[in-house]
Amino acid sequence: MAFKTDIQIAREAAKRPIQEIGEKLGISSDDLLPYGHDKAKVSQSFIDSVQDRPDGKLILVTAINPTPAGEGKTTTTVGLGDGLNRIGKKAAVCIREASLGPNFGMKGGAAGGGYAQIVPMEEMNLHFTGDFHAITSAHNLLAAMIDNHIYWGNELEIDTRRVVWRRVVDMNDRALRQITASLGGVPNGFPRESGFDITVASEVMAILCLAKNLTDLQERLGAMIVAYRRDRSPVYARDIKADGAMTVLLKDAMQPNLVQTLENNPAFVHGGPFANIAHGCNSVIATTTALKLADYVVTEAGFGADLGAEKFMNIKCRKAGLAPSVVVVVATVRAMKMNGGVAKADLGAENVEAVQKGCANLGRHIENVKSFGVPVVVAINHFVTDTDAEVQTVKDYVAAQGAEAILSRHWELGSEGSADLATRVAEIADGDSANFAPLYADEMPLFQKIETIAKLIYRADEVLADQKVRNQLKDWEEQGYGDLPVCMAKTQYSFSTDPDLRGAPTGFGVPIREVRLSAGAGFVVVICGEIMTMPGLPRVPSAEAIKLNADGDVEGLF
């Protein structure tokens, strides 16, 4: 039995004009700003006009710790959205945009897979509607204005050794990680060390994804710390007077992008903050807009539930006043097997014992999600080699945890395969049994917030931090930043900081290497391990094989 590739399926999609997709949500064609015939932005004026409407139900899709087997979190997000529409519900999907640069290193990604995808796939892997380019421009305008300020006399008395605002480019370019800039003598400024990050790592990206509207956007941009003086006092972007122009550059990018699933259901694809040094969710404005237009909104968060769902709850929901009605934890039989110790090459053979053993990872995620007061459903994303006995093993395990696991075949069958999942998810959402609360209060001291997450979510024994880190957190509390949530940056492969510790480990400490303040985005980044904010290209980058073929189609990108 031969399966079609994701790109084959995506190219065969019977796309409808984007105006028809908008109509399903009550957006008139005047309120859609089209980008070609299959993409559009929803106008700010329309968004303003629906603010008084009631909200739909918010459904979060998260997952177990990722394994090389693949879990299909986005695939399930899309499949569930289509499934809800199939059973007669008015539903929309909200996911993140892809970063352009990495697609020229490794192959670009689909948004979903099989018969649960969002299209147009090529555009979403290339320039899309230009949002990331706008973020790059806004970020680099601020950088140019900082050096320009120093050049013309440095009235703000910036310590040129302490300019923390780097530049960004949406490209995997290791040569730019660390540079010396302003060389070449007097006309080029004062030489200093700096570097580039990839665009998704920009605080501007995180802000775009958390801002409620353009006014909030500008305030947050102005609040970003760009440098320090010799006395260590901070210099803000608003001191550089860059916040207004940055907002102008971002005004179109703030409008959410509407596209469609293979089944012509509405999907918002907007924003894409780095899931390591930021919160890794699609934009608040897309999610809140979708909630005004649909009765059910299915969204997702980066990595496993220990990272993605935790930040979704403690950062995005807290900041935006959102509350999920139900959480879907995606698992696969294959991933259970890997968590149970099976090598990737052996995943094809039935191994009920390994599935059973690997379920411990899933079990802890279920427990964690419940601790936010939200009901949980497990979606078993079906793979062709799964046996009935293996699937039943997962179902039995989940039932023993007081939850429910449903097999879903959206990858193979589209919404026909996810109707059962959708039916049950809708029932739970409609039951209004959720009683969501973030894990910690705003007032809790910063270090205690870190400990709370490490102990309650990761199940660590302790948090290990130098006095320097503890003092830094105290300083920020004294400066008025103590109310901020913490944004954890650690490996996605384990509950611990050791990527090889699969399953449900205990008896470990969480070492903190560094803390950073994102004053505009509004969180304290807590770094537990190496973070690479500018990737490199592999020996043979996929760019070498990317080209237009004789039909004008893109080859090699997928």
Next chain:
Amino acid sequence: MAFKTDIQIAREAAKRPIQEIGEKLGISSDDLLPYGHDKAKVSQSFIDSVQDRPDGKLILVTAINPTPAGEGKTTTTVGLGDGLNRIGKKAAVCIREASLGPNFGMKGGAAGGGYAQIVPMEEMNLHFTGDFHAITSAHNLLAAMIDNHIYWGNELEIDTRRVVWRRVVDMNDRALRQITASLGGVPNGFPRESGFDITVASEVMAILCLAKNLTDLQERLGAMIVAYRRDRSPVYARDIKADGAMTVLLKDAMQPNLVQTLENNPAFVHGGPFANIAHGCNSVIATTTALKLADYVVTEAGFGADLGAEKFMNIKCRKAGLAPSVVVVVATVRAMKMNGGVAKADLGAENVEAVQKGCANLGRHIENVKSFGVPVVVAINHFVTDTDAEVQTVKDYVAAQGAEAILSRHWELGSEGSADLATRVAEIADGDSANFAPLYADEMPLFQKIETIAKLIYRADEVLADQKVRNQLKDWEEQGYGDLPVCMAKTQYSFSTDPDLRGAPTGFGVPIREVRLSAGAGFVVVICGEIMTMPGLPRVPSAEAIKLNADGDVEGLF
């Protein structure tokens, strides 16, 4: 009498949906890729489908040497286009796109002025349809792939001191002019000196504007020289295998952008190569497409006729097989006065003698344009302080040169003011009296091409060049680049290389500082003076005042 500002007039424009504008040229809405409601790209498939149609008449608008008084070349281009439509002709306008970066230094520019403008003005000064961002991405992908190639073993044996491919950003950022990259140890590569240019200075931009189609684009991209080996042999972009992926990044950007004039007539705004180190015209694909769709196409070329029209004729027309039917040289009474020695502050007072004296500059441009075998009309772009006597002085002078000067009031009156100019221009174009030929043959040696332009156009006595420059030109001839045209880079303010030498100077030499080979674009750049390929921001950049006001309109950009 109070006049409205350009931005006030632009905001009051009664724009029609872009599909209606397309209809005027026979482009169906399926063949337009909309970007919002007032911008669209013309699909490549539609462009392919009209290739067998006959061409309309091509009209070039050029000008005297620019003065601080302003000449209104773009304003006249737009006014003439509207005038032609007013008198019942099917006409389209083709102009260049604006660069985003410089707008945050000095105020952004309108496309035209008064009642002869192209809209939407804000978008055209910001991200527009993303073409420049695509060029930036393609350029920087190649840069990343070069350093990545060196990092992984440098099989091509690139001399890291001789990597000539820099990076680009669409921002005025002097701190990036000269940098040391790849610092930080083994994981970041081999440290080397490099730097950034502004995006419009990229050879990729020049190529996008000269390529006939996507196949031609990819070939030219592959032919770019990116580095040299220790034996001085060139390494090409195709050796790095970047040409396919760059073409994919540029495939949408290659499609011309359609917008409209204030009078709802079609305008193509596409491409914008740096007029100094490149040829400074809008894209060949926009011009050739417009010629298939309209009976008259009005376009322009950067700076005065000595630079812009010369490169338009000798580079763009030669390469694209284009031939203008008539050339309009724009002059103003005020600019004549400045050329005649009047200071800017005194331009308001009548001064027939200064006008008479300043006409020498205009006279030489008329003579030069005629030397290409194309008939000339002078458009006197009317300014409110012009007196009848001053206007008559210009008319009499031009008549004595065997040409015709027509007063045009499009700035104040729109097409009502340019109908006379349009009528006469159409008559001349219809008369088919042009017998266009470039100034020199492909086979002429490179140095002789430079001498031909310097002596026949600039009226210099001699060209001054070191043996090193002459040897370099000889080397390129031996390598097969002798057939290329030369792309002159000199001050736009004078026929000479001294910006203060106004009027029609004689008795000077043209010193050549440097020559550069743009092997992909297909010309040899001849640099006569300083060229700044990365501008800086002023002490108080306009960005400080740019913001969204309470109505959501952009303030401070204009």
